[in-house]
Amino acid sequence: MEQHPRDGIPVGISACLMGEEVRYNGGHKRSRYCLQVLAECFRFEPFCPELEAGLGVPREPIRLVGRLGETPRARGTVTTERDVTDELEAVGRTFVDAHRHLRGFILMKGSPSCGLERVKVYHENGMPSHADSGVFVRTLRRHFPELPLEEEARMNDPVLRENFITRIYAMDDWKRHVEPSPSHHALLQFHSRQKFLLMAHEVEAYRELGRYLAEAHRVPVEDAMAHYLGRFMAALSRPATRKTHTNALMHVMGYLKQALDGETRRDLLAAVEEYRTEQVPLAVPMRLLNHYLRRHGSEYIRRQSYLDPHPYELGLRNAI
Known part of the structure; x- marks a missing residue:
């Protein structure tokens, strides 16, 4: 980030x-x-x-x-x-x-x-x-x-700690990149960066806000921003679970399916499954994904805040 x-x-x-x-x-x-x-x-x-x-x-x-x-x-x-x-x-x-x-x-x-x-x-x-x-x-x-x-x-509580700090950094993104120059374009760009983070917290909000933005150009930008931010931050206030993280991880992996060989894909799937079944923390599959995304991922997927929502040095995903 x-x-x-x-x-x-x-x-x-x-x-x-x-x-x-x-x-x-x-x-x-x-x-x-x-x-x-x-x-x-x-x-x-x-x-x-x-x-x-x-x-x-x-x-x-x-x-x-x-x-x-x-x-x-x-x-x-x-x-x-x-x-x-x-x-x-x-x-x-x-x-x-x-x-x-x-x-x-x-x-x-x-x-x-x-x-x-x-x-x-x-x-x-x-x-x-x-x-x-x-x-x-x-x-x-x-x-x-x-x-x-x-x-x-x-x-x-490591889950509540990670959730709170994730929300702070998401709010910081909004304050630095949307509020200074309000526009429908800035709003769409923000949503584009935050899609998979939003998915990991509330799939319905991910779908709802995507539909909303498709028509948001019809309303004043100030109204669109207020509606979006309120729903977005409310969704992020719901801590992500192993189930919702697993869903987001699998969607991110979809952006690598053409670039990786079968053995590498199986290793990634195994890491995600070990996370889902509480054998390893979230940091394990995320580290593998980030490694391959840096080499093979598109600019769109590499820009996702979900991959790096807060400073790595805090070690927040080592405990969830």
């Missing part, structure tokens, strides 16, 4: 994960993985919505309060009548307006502002009720729905 700027891809992150002492107790939740691994690729932009909302450090903790089926409010745990929901939502809207350049956001688990999911919601009497998302996250989803979001703790 094309090289990225030396200063890295811009990604938002909860400030406490960067080691900043912004938590309610004056502490932090420094993430070694983010700072020691991902910082090699990303330019992190730390943000704490609670601090930005003027709650101070240290501060009275807040929690989500509400009934099942209602949108929970962010309230003080001691001064229970204190409601800071509106302030956090306003901070979120201002943040989105100033950060449309971001390619993703890494969030702090369990936070009433930054928690992605499974954040405890309490009854008025202080008893746990159910779970929801943090106030800041709800605002991001409402006003910047295509932005890839993930909790730092969930990236311990």
Whole structure:
């Protein structure tokens, strides 16, 4: 894939994960993985919505309060009548307006502002009720729905980690090659590069967006781009499985069937089958495919983002 700027891809992150002492107790939740691994690729932009909302450090903790089926409010745990929901939502809207350049956001688990999911919601009497998302996250989803979001703790799961970073790089492709000069042609070129990545995540989205683009010239380019990006990023948010990866691998192999001899084709098929049956990670068949595609593949197939969706040095496909 094309090289990225030396200063890295811009990604938002909860400030406490960067080691900043912004938590309610004056502490932090420094993430070694983010700072020691991902910082090699990303330019992190730390943000704490609670601090930005003027709650101070240290501060009275807040929690989500509400009934099942209602949108929970962010309230003080001691001064229970204190409601800071509106302030956090306003901070979120201002943040989105100033950060449309971001390619993703890494969030702090369990936070009433930054928690992605499974954040405890309490009854008025202080008893746990159910779970929801943090106030800041709800605002991001409402006003910047295509932005890839993930909790730092969930990236311990290799499938979720690879999925999130794949989405960041796909968003980066969009931001660099489609948004600066919007056109139907740029949209078609993006789709052409992303076809097999899309297929590996959701075959129906791959088919649906192909049909949509065949008629997209009939609508204003801004509308076509908004529709496409929303559906594309929603599809990529569904982690690919061994079954869907196997389907995409077999389609990519089709571009080599005339160039390879029978023994080489059998070796490739064996590698794909070993991946499908969980004997080897995805990196094994991908490495073989890339080797032969470099020698025999057309320019079209070699440009597929699926073959190289994120830096090889991260080793993300060695664990899935």
